Amino acid sequence: MKLTLKIWRQKNAQVKGNFETYRMDNVSPEMAFLEMLDSLNKRLVEEDKDPVAFDHDCREGICGSCGMYINGHPHGPVPAITTCHLSMRFFKDGETVWIEPWRAKPFPVIKDLIVDRSAFDKIQIAGGYISVNTGSAPEANNILVPKNVSDEAFNSAICIGCGACVAACKNASAMLFVSARISQFALLPQGRIEAKARVRAMVDKMDEVGFGSCSNTGACEAECPKQIKLTNIARMNREFYKAF
Amino acid sequence: MGKLNSKIPEGPLAQKWTSYKASVKLVNPANKKKLEIIVIGTGLSGAGASSALGELGYSVKTFCYQDSPRRAHSVAAQGGINAAKNYQSDGDSIYRLFYDMIKGGDFRAREANVYRAAEVSNQVIDHYTALGVPFARDYGGTLNTRSFGGVQVSRTFYSSGQTGQQCLLGTYSSLNRQIKQGNVKMFPRREMLDLVLIDGKARGIIARNLITGEIERHAAHAVVLATGGYGTIYYLSTLAVNSNASAAWKAHKKGAFFANPSFVQIHPTCVPQLNEFQAKLTLMSESLRNDGRVWVPKTKGDKRPANAIPEEERDYYLERRYPTFGNLVPRDVASRAAKERCDAGYGLGETGLAVNLDFKDAIKKQGKKAIENKYGNLFEMYKNITGIDSYEEPMRIYPAGHYTMGGLWVDYELMTTIPGLYAIGEANFSDHGANRLGASSLMQTSGDGYFILPNTVSNYLSNEIRVPNISTDSPEFAETEKEVVERLKKLISIKGKKTASSFHKRLGKIMWDYCGMIRNEEGLKKALVLIKELKDEFWRDLKVTGEYTELNQELEKAGRVADYFEVTELLVTDALNRKESCGAHFREEYQTPDGEAKRNDEEYAYVAAWEYAGEDNPHILHKEELKFEEVEMKVRSYK
Ligand SMILES: Cc1cc2nc3c(=O)[nH]c(=O)nc-3n(C[C@H](O)[C@H](O)[C@H](O)COP(=O)(O)OP(=O)(O)OC[C@H]3O[C@@H](n4cnc5c(N)ncnc54)[C@H](O)[C@@H]3O)c2cc1C
Numbered sequence: 087m088k089l090t091l092k093i094w095r096q097k098n099a100q101v102k103g104n105f106e107t108y109r110m111d112n113v114s115p116e117m118a119f120l121e122m123l124d125s126l127n128k129r130l131v132e133e134d135k136d137p138v139a140f141d142h143d144c145r146e147g148i149c150g151s152c153g154m155y156i157n158g159h160p161h162g163p164v165p166a167i168t169t170c171h172l173s174m175r176f177f178k179d180g181e182t183v184w185i186e187p188w189r190a191k192p193f194p195v196i197k198d199l200i201v202d203r204s205a206f207d208k209i210q211i212a213g214g215y216i217s218v219n220t221g222s223a224p225e226a227n228n229i230l231v232p233k234n235v236s237d238e239a240f241n242s243a244i245c246i247g248c249g250a251c252v253a254a255c256k257n258a259s260a261m262l263f264v265s266a267r268i269s270q271f272a273l274l275p276q277g278r279i280e281a282k283a284r285v286r287a288m289v290d291k292m293d294e295v296g297f298g299s300c301s302n303t304g305a306c307e308a309e310c311p312k313q314i315k316l317t318n319i320a321r322m323n324r325e326f327y328k329a330f
Numbered sequence: 331m332g333k334l335n336s337k338i339p340e341g342p343l344a345q346k347w348t349s350y351k352a353s354v355k356l357v358n359p360a361n362k363k364k365l366e367i368i369v370i371g372t373g374l375s376g377a378g379a380s381s382a383l384g385e386l387g388y389s390v391k392t393f394c395y396q397d398s399p400r401r402a403h404s405v406a407a408q409g410g411i412n413a414a415k416n417y418q419s420d421g422d423s424i425y426r427l428f429y430d431m432i433k434g435g436d437f438r439a440r441e442a443n444v445y446r447a448a449e450v451s452n453q454v455i456d457h458y459t460a461l462g463v464p465f466a467r468d469y470g471g472t473l474n475t476r477s478f479g480g481v482q483v484s485r486t487f488y489s490s491g492q493t494g495q496q497c498l499l500g501t502y503s504s505l506n507r508q509i510k511q512g513n514v515k516m517f518p519r520r521e522m523l524d525l526v527l528i529d530g531k532a533r534g535i536i537a538r539n540l541i542t543g544e545i546e547r548h549a550a551h552a553v554v555l556a557t558g559g560y561g562t563i564y565y566l567s568t569l570a571v572n573s574n575a576s577a578a579w580k581a582h583k584k585g586a587f588f589a590n591p592s593f594v595q596i597h598p599t600c601v602p603q604l605n606e607f608q609a610k611l612t613l614m615s616e617s618l619r620n621d622g623r624v625w626v627p628k629t630k631g632d633k634r635p636a637n638a639i640p641e642e643e644r645d646y647y648l649e650r651r652y653p654t655f656g657n658l659v660p661r662d663v664a665s666r667a668a669k670e671r672c673d674a675g676y677g678l679g680e681t682g683l684a685v686n687l688d689f690k691d692a693i694k695k696q697g698k699k700a701i702e703n704k705y706g707n708l709f710e711m712y713k714n715i716t717g718i719d720s721y722e723e724p725m726r727i728y729p730a731g732h733y734t735m736g737g738l739w740v741d742y743e744l745m746t747t748i749p750g751l752y753a754i755g756e757a758n759f760s761d762h763g764a765n766r767l768g769a770s771s772l773m774q775t776s777g778d779g780y781f782i783l784p785n786t787v788s789n790y791l792s793n794e795i796r797v798p799n800i801s802t803d804s805p806e807f808a809e810t811e812k813e814v815v816e817r818l819k820k821l822i823s824i825k826g827k828k829t830a831s832s833f834h835k836r837l838g839k840i841m842w843d844y845c846g847m848i849r850n851e852e853g854l855k856k857a858l859v860l861i862k863e864l865k866d867e868f869w870r871d872l873k874v875t876g877e878y879t880e881l882n883q884e885l886e887k888a889g890r891v892a893d894y895f896e897v898t899e900l901l902v903t904d905a906l907n908r909k910e911s912c913g914a915h916f917r918e919e920y921q922t923p924d925g926e927a928k929r930n931d932e933e934y935a936y937v938a939a940w941e942y943a944g945e946d947n948p949h950i951l952h953k954e955e956l957k958f959e960e961v962e963m964k965v966r967s968y969k
Pocket residue numbers: 370371372373374375376393394395396399401402403404405406407408409410411412493494520521522523556557558559568569570574576577613732733754755756757768769770771772773775
């Protein structure tokens with residue numbers, strides 16, 4: 087396949103960025119999207135040019151490192167997958183592909199396609215845990231959890247912290263991400279004990295670090311690679327009102 | 331041999347850990363705050379240790395190269411985590427778990443360590459459950475288990491196909507709690523580039539800030555390496571692309587012995603390579619072998635689509651060769667059997683490097699819904715990558731580099747041969763012998779981090795309470811920093827023509843061809859020559875763009891690849907030295923008439939611990955004899 091890439095290049099946070107055009111003559115449909123970028127980078131290095139910087143690690147859709155806007159969609163046009171799982175099969179010969187970093191004020195660009203997502207960690211540090219010291223846990227089967235509840239907690243717990251929900255949202259809201267964690271703990275008996283303090287601490291921190299509010303557009307759910315549901319946001323709101 | 335003291339406590343096996351804990355020296359709570367500990371790595375072992383040490387009151391500084399500790403590669407573990415809970419009343423016990431690991435490791439692990447890993451496994455499950463890890467449950471609300479990887483009891487706890495992610499996010503949450511309380515300070519996007527020794531003790535590290543390029547000095551009373559495995563030496567592996575050997579290797583060059591480097595596990599069920607730019611191989615959980623049947627066509631070069639090949643023309647080679655364990659034989663056995671068929675010309679597809687994993691019969695028997703419940707996310711992942719629907723046709727799989735049993739040599743306290751330097755998790759060599767059983771790494775890394783290391787460090791640190799906070803202004807820090815910077819400059823100044831990745835790929839191929847699933851003397855000797863040639867070419871013709879004083883991913887890669895050349899030389903040397911087949915280490919010259927591994931307990935029942943002796947000198951071999959007091963060494967048979 088032949089492709090034209092329009093990639094956002096930005097040397098660092100201080101300078102302005104712009105789109106550069108790269109022509110790719112030999113893209114195999116069996117390549118993964120990031121492998122296509124690897125092959126571009128190999129060429130750039132060989133030509134003594136600065137390769138495109140992007141975050142990535144596991145390359146199997148689970149660590150949440152990767153993420154970029156591809157043709158206007160976080161993680162690209164295919165639903166429910168991460169950028170590293172996007173296959174070049176989904177692109178057509180001759181296509182022009184636009185590649186940009188997450189665009190959201192709380193996620194400043196570090197270089198090219200790399201953004202700073204440490205605001206996510208700050209919210210988790212504020213209260214995303216159950217307070218139990220090592221060695222003090224009761225026998226695991228002493229607290230029974232109904233299977234459907236445990237399964238539901240799991241469905242919230244699979245968020246990979248990639249930030250696509252924030253990038254997709256016109257208000258740069260982190261509600262889907264935060265509510266997934268709050269839901270996981272609110273559902274489980276182990277997490278109920280601190281539920282009130284947790285939801286207040288995490289929501290406060292979310293506002294403090296600059297994420298916007300939710301206007302129920304649902305773009306986050308549509309773009310989330312792990313299909314985290316909007317019902318988590320509703321649960322978080324309920325938990326928040328109950329917490330006062 | 332005098333140099334190795336494994337410090338195994340006296341007394342009966344089942345009492346050793348209890349009596350160790352009862353007599354270990356402790357640090358007074360008021361003194362703990364004054365003691366600083368550096369932890370490198372935030373996988374289950376590193377983040378677990380950081381949490382537990384923080385809870386105890388030590389001042390912890392934790393580092394990882396990712397942008398967040400939540401992304402350490404433990405996150406990718408799929409299948410599950412073992413514990414000896416015996417919830418199923420199927421005859422399980424701490425002893426049986428211990429025995430299975432010793433046997434699975436082909437009698438090349440240390441009894442006392444393995445027993446302790448099994449012993450703390452139950453506490454690990456209790457702790458994760460209390461942290462809110464949503465393990466799978468039964469309808470009555472109790473925890474569920476499944477059987478996994480070459481054992482006959484059901485002891486594997488799991489969260490669908492995402493157990494590692496769930497355990498790691500639980501551990502990330504306990505780490506966050508300690509960060510909030512001020513006991514742990516987190517340093518993400520840092521790469522440890524060297525270890526600093528003062529008077530022979532580990533006293534700090536030199537790290538590079540991966541965003542600014544700044545070179546940083548960090549001091550502590552003790553340093554813990556929890557940096558994971560080095561399976562990326564094969565280039566294509568199931569590890570994260572940035573996983574590396576550098577931290578452990580730098581420590582090795584400063585005096586930490588490296589044990590059993592050639593014990594590398596090749597995982598049998600991975601998605602085969604699809605294109606030449608492929609950067610990694612994706613694991614398809616071993617749990618799939620509970621229901622999938624492995625086969626190749628009975629006729630060489632039969633290229634018909636799988637569904638067009640009638641039943642009687644299929645060779646279910648695992649069921650044929652191993653009637654008792656069938657498709658559930660351990661990983662090393664399954665991997666070699668796949669290679670054997672493919673090398674003999676029965677492999678699938680263009681490359682001939684793939685076998686079928688077929689769910690047709692399971693779907694017929696249990697229904698599509700049941701299979702979807704168990705493996706839905708794996709089938710989806712496979713379809714994303716290959717475009718193939720495995721409910722309709724078999725998956726294609728092939729072995730890939732996966733896990734390193736070898737690692738830094740540690741004693742019973744998990745301390746390396748450098749005083750004050752510890753190694754935990756996959757980074758040490760200790761519990762899996764020559765082959766690791768499924769779901770026992772999450773168990774061991776968690777046990778090391780949460781329950782073992784926090785109990786053993788006090789034995790060392792109780793003697794350090796009079797040492798004031800260590801300054802980073804000492805000549806030792808300055809000297810080590812200078813070496814680090816010189817090397818970074820050297821990598822950039824070569825200005826050759828080839829990228830670091832291109833060298834990595836070529837090195838990976840040498841290792842895969844000559845030091846992979848099957849090894850022989852001639853091939854290993856050839857590998858040593860090829861590695862040396864490629865290493866020389868690397869230092870002549872490498873190209874790294876940019877500077878070291880800025881974000882520079884090419885430089886990061888180059889530094890890691892430079893270390894791989896040295897790691898692989900030692901790995902091959904170790905493989906040459908071990909003139910026997912055991913576990914994952916299969917030497918063609920040493921096999922039984924029916925092609926199974928042939929151990930040599932007379933001469934090789936030892937841990938090979940290698941000492942670095944300088945750039946131009948061969949490594950020095952130290953042997954830790956393995957004494958089996960509890961179990962009898964048997965031939966490991968899965969027939
Ligand atoms: C795909 C896959 C599936 C698996 N499935 C299972 C399973 O089902 N059950 C099971 O028991 N085991 C499984 N394993 C094995 C198991 O996941 C690992 O052995 C284990 O998680 C390793 O944990 P760790 O804490 O030792 O290291 P890791 O989780 O690998 O963490 C290493 C850490 O070290 C840091 N680091 C490394 N080098 C540096 C440096 N130089 N400077 C700073 N930081 C550094 C990294 O940032 C990271 O935080 C699987 C492994 C893989 C690859």
